[in-house]
Amino acid sequence: xxxxxxxxxxxxxxxxFFGLALMVAVLRPAFEHGWNLRAVxxxxxxxxxxxxxxxxxxxxxxxPYDRATYLSGYPVDTAFPPYMPVTLLLHLPFAWLPFHESAxxxxxxxxxxxxxxxxxxxxxxxxQSSLSMVLVIxxxxxxxxxxxxxxxxxxxxxxxxxxxxxxxxxxxxxxxVSGLGLALTLxxxxxxxxxxxxxxxxxRNNTAVAxxxxxxxxxxxxxLTILAFRAGSGSALWHDLVDTxxxxxxxxxxxxxxxxxxxxxxxxxxxxxxxxxxxxxxPAQLAVMLAVLTLAAVAIHxxxxxxxxxxxxxxxxxxxxxxxxxxxxxxxxxxLLTMPFAVVTFRRLPTIFNTKRFRLLLLGLYxxxxxxxxxxxxxxxxxxxxxxxxEPTSPTGGLWLLLVSLNGVALVLSFVLYLVGVxxxxxxxxxxxxxxxxxxxxxxxx
Numbered sequence: 001x002x003x004x005x006x007x008x009x010x011x012x013x014x015x016x017f018f019g020l021a022l023m024v025a026v027l028r029p030a031f032e033h034g035w036n037l038r039a040v041x042x043x044x045x046x047x048x049x050x051x052x053x054x055x056x057x058x059x060x061x062x063x064p065y066d067r068a069t070y071l072s073g074y075p076v077d078t079a080f081p082p083y084m085p086v087t088l089l090l091h092l093p094f095a096w097l098p099f100h101e102s103a104x105x106x107x108x109x110x111x112x113x114x115x116x117x118x119x120x121x122x123x124x125x126x127x128q129s130s131l132s133m134v135l136v137i138x139x140x141x142x143x144x145x146x147x148x149x150x151x152x153x154x155x156x157x158x159x160x161x162x163x164x165x166x167x168x169x170x171x172x173x174x175x176x177v178s179g180l181g182l183a184l185t186l187x188x189x190x191x192x193x194x195x196x197x198x199x200x201x202x203x204r205n206n207t208a209v210a211x212x213x214x215x216x217x218x219x220x221x222x223x224l225t226i227l228a229f230r231a232g233s234g235s236a237l238w239h240d241l242v243d244t245x246x247x248x249x250x251x252x253x254x255x256x257x258x259x260x261x262x263x264x265x266x267x268x269x270x271x272x273x274x275x276x277x278x279x280x281x282x283p284a285q286l287a288v289m290l291a292v293l294t295l296a297a298v299a300i301h302x303x304x305x306x307x308x309x310x311x312x313x314x315x316x317x318x319x320x321x322x323x324x325x326x327x328x329x330x331x332x333x334x335x336l337l338t339m340p341f342a343v344v345t346f347r348r349l350p351t352i353f354n355t356k357r358f359r360l361l362l363l364g365l366y367x368x369x370x371x372x373x374x375x376x377x378x379x380x381x382x383x384x385x386x387x388x389x390x391e392p393t394s395p396t397g398g399l400w401l402l403l404v405s406l407n408g409v410a411l412v413l414s415f416v417l418y419l420v421g422v423x424x425x426x427x428x429x430x431x432x433x434x435x436x437x438x439x440x441x442x443x444x445x446x
Contacts, residue, residue, distance in 0.1 A: 014132035019044055025148040030175035041103035047154025054080050056096040058088040063227050065240040079247035083435045084187045085223040113158045114141050115336055120165050125342035144370040150332040160191040161336050168316050171208045172353055179211025191326045198319045201297040261392050263375045263404040268325045271408030274401055289326045295324035299422045313348045321415045334369050343364040352421045365410045374403045
């Protein structure tokens with residue numbers, strides 16, 4: 001009875017902690033406005049631009065890829081993001097409700113998905129996945145800068161992060177499930193394309209990647225057919241797609257997403273662009289992306305030849321970091337590192353990473369990425385680094401560069417630590433043994 005009571009007390013404490021985290025990080029505007037939940041949903045800009053109004057247009061018979069018609073008919077000021085068309089179908093249920101009610105439903109769904117993220121991260125890393133532990137991890141995610149930003153903006157990134165985990169986790173044991181996860185990540189190419197490329201480097205992932213590519217074509221084809229019919233022809237739809245993609249490329253010059261002036265981007269292109277003081281051109285950005293993916297591929301290949309323990313956990317951690325560094329990513333995408341953080345916490349990396357120095361460095365870098373509010377609007381405004389319209393006032397100043405580059409520097413250092421660790425433990429040559437080290441992996445991993 002004493003044990004049961006202690007467990008109930010622990011579970012109750014974790015529920016209270018989770019509830020308080022939601023109150024502080026997400027629901028505070030509603031409390032300040034007399035429990036008016038519209039004060040919360042009014043700020044869900046990404047939900048409006050990426051989920052609700054594109055699906056609403058599709059429901060109304062309008063193609064969101066028809067930029068002129070879409071912008072004139074709906075309260076949006078930017079072109080539809082370069083997502084795959086099936087996103088319109090997946091998010092169609094939200095278009096049936098008025099905006100604020102739909103945003104509230106999406107917010108609660110996102111909170112549930114954050115809890116699922118906590119559970120999957122614990123499960124995949126071999127940690128204790130009890131209800132109390134899951135709620136504690138979920139509360140910490142909500143309180144983190146990436147988690148709070150994701151929920152407050154209504155960002156759909158949580159969907160692609162969970163799909164990425166499914167693609168990695170089931171790549172060996174259930175290629176069809178892995179392929180389905182990969183197909184979902186391909187909705188947002190900045191997740192799906194680097195994930196697919198690096199999965200091809202891993203042994204016995206080709207089948208999963210093939211399923212992913214096939215599923216992606218199959219689930220997008222019906223939506224493309226509908227859009228082509230509405231556009232009048234396939235060539236008209238192609239023109240709309242190219243026009244929308246061109247408009248999104250032009251939007252990259254806007255200070256929010258411009259790699260040299262953005263205060264929320266975390267990828268290495270943005271880090272280098274801030275340092276040099278101007279955006280890298282397209283060939284340079286491509287070269288940087290290929291360099292990151294190549295280094296990750298070499299590390300994954302070397303790690304697979306290792307007979308050390310937990311090499312797969314190291315590979316997946318490197319892969320997650322490479323996705324974030326190689327292409328355009330915002331701070332909320334850092335939630336992709338939830339599983340790698342749990343892996344370090346529960347000592348599921350090769351022996352070299354479990355030395356005190358390596359482990360403390362990795363934990364410190366991950367903690368900094370989670371708790372870094374230095375580049376938030378409130379901090380930058382306090383230092384007079386943002387105008388009232390949130391435009392940088394000193395994008396080349398030293399303090400600005402320091403505050404907005406912390407995440408990028410931490411990601412690069414984490415990536416380098418993994419590369420050094422893998423290269424120090426993995427042999428340069430030798431025959432790959434797919435069974436090596438599995439006896440010490442979490443029983444659920446394969």
